[in-house]
Amino acid sequence: MECSEFKDQLQSMLDGQLSAAERSRMENHQQQCPRCAAELGWMQQFYGAIEQERRVTPSTELTDRILDQWALNRLKGRERNLVFGRVERLFIAASILIAILGGVKIGDLIHKMETKDRVPMELALLDDLAMEDIGALIEN
Amino acid sequence: MEEQELIRALVAGEPQVFREIIDFYKDKVFRTCMGFVHQREDAEDLTQEVFIQVFGNIRSFREGSAFSTWIYRIAVNASLNHLRKKKRLLFPTGFGWWTGASEEKERTSHHETSQSPEEEMLASELSELIDRSLATLPEKQRIAFTLSKYEELSQKEISAIMELTEGAVESLIFRAKKNLQERLLSRIKN
Numbered sequence: 001m002e003c004s005e006f007k008d009q010l011q012s013m014l015d016g017q018l019s020a021a022e023r024s025r026m027e028n029h030q031q032q033c034p035r036c037a038a039e040l041g042w043m044q045q046f047y048g049a050i051e052q053e054r055r056v057t058p059s060t061e062l063t064d065r066i067l068d069q070w071a072l073n074r075l076k077g078r079e080r081n082l083v084f085g086r087v088e089r090l091f092i093a094a095s096i097l098i099a100i101l102g103g104v105k106i107g108d109l110i111h112k113m114e115t116k117d118r119v120p121m122e123l124a125l126l127d128d129l130a131m132e133d134i135g136a137l138i139e140n
Numbered sequence: 141m142e143e144q145e146l147i148r149a150l151v152a153g154e155p156q157v158f159r160e161i162i163d164f165y166k167d168k169v170f171r172t173c174m175g176f177v178h179q180r181e182d183a184e185d186l187t188q189e190v191f192i193q194v195f196g197n198i199r200s201f202r203e204g205s206a207f208s209t210w211i212y213r214i215a216v217n218a219s220l221n222h223l224r225k226k227k228r229l230l231f232p233t234g235f236g237w238w239t240g241a242s243e244e245k246e247r248t249s250h251h252e253t254s255q256s257p258e259e260e261m262l263a264s265e266l267s268e269l270i271d272r273s274l275a276t277l278p279e280k281q282r283i284a285f286t287l288s289k290y291e292e293l294s295q296k297e298i299s300a301i302m303e304l305t306e307g308a309v310e311s312l313i314f315r316a317k318k319n320l321q322e323r324l325l326s327r328i329k330n
């Protein structure tokens with residue numbers, strides 16, 4: 001057997017895919033050729049190391065650690081929702097403000113079309129009420 | 141509870157099965173992550189991350205497809221992301237991966253307490269060797285090789301996880317082994 005053939009068959013040998021006859025030819029070459037023997041040894045060491053890594057197991061506390069982290073994440077998520085809720089309420093307050101002011105403006109225009117002198121008093125009153133409402137909404 | 145029952149309960153959003161789900165799958169997830177990162181602490185952190193993703197995204201799991209396929213895919217993606225982040229952290233520091241490797245040696249040295257110092261030394265050197273050898277493989281070869289070697293999954297299972305044909309997986313594993321052999325044997329020539 002040539003070294004090149006040994007090299008070609010090396011992986012099949014490591015995978016245990018050679019027939020008994022093929023294996024004994026490989027073993028014969030290995031005994032005569034220290035270089036190929038060393039290469040086989042090196043490959044066996046590599047796959048042996050992988051086998052060793054496979055046998056490492058996670059620590060027993062890992063399950064609890066994961067459950068704790070999950071609970072913590074849920075809690076943080078809920079806090080975020082609360083903050084978001086506050087922002088949402090402010091957004092609603094702002095929408096109401098725009099709606100009221102818009103309504104007042106339209107009312108103002110209608111009043112202006114109907115009469116020319118009764119407008120300012122009502123407008124001022126509505127405006128004050130609206131501002132108070134919004135102030136209260138924002139404080140909550 | 142049986143595996144299928146467990147998964148049904150999980151999909152239905154019953155948090156009391158979370159512990160059982162973790163206990164059922166943690167070794168598989170941990171081993172897969174270990175196959176990519178080769179360090180117990182990192183593999184444990186990744187296992188945690190995988191389960192948090194599983195619980196958080198359970199609604200995107202389609203019942204009827206294999207849960208194990210889904211969880212393996214999450215584990216592979218989390219591991220690859222971890223490696224990419226690590227690479228980004230290591231390269232700008234100038235010395236590249238070999239400075240990182242010496243830090244790793246320190247970290248791995250205390251994870252197997254039952255070994256003698258000599259054995260520990262050897263184990264960490266071998267982990268480093270595995271890490272560096274697998275890192276030279278193209279990504280798909282690396283995934284297919286790792287799933288077949290560390291998880292001993294069949295080509296059919298790997299093909300479902302990677303969304304490839306079985307033939308493609310077979311060829312990826314074959315080329316991965318060839319490349320590893322070349323890489324490793326070139327090391328003893330020097």
Ligand SMILES: [Zn+2]
Nearest residue numbers: 003006033036
């Ligand atoms: Zn030879």
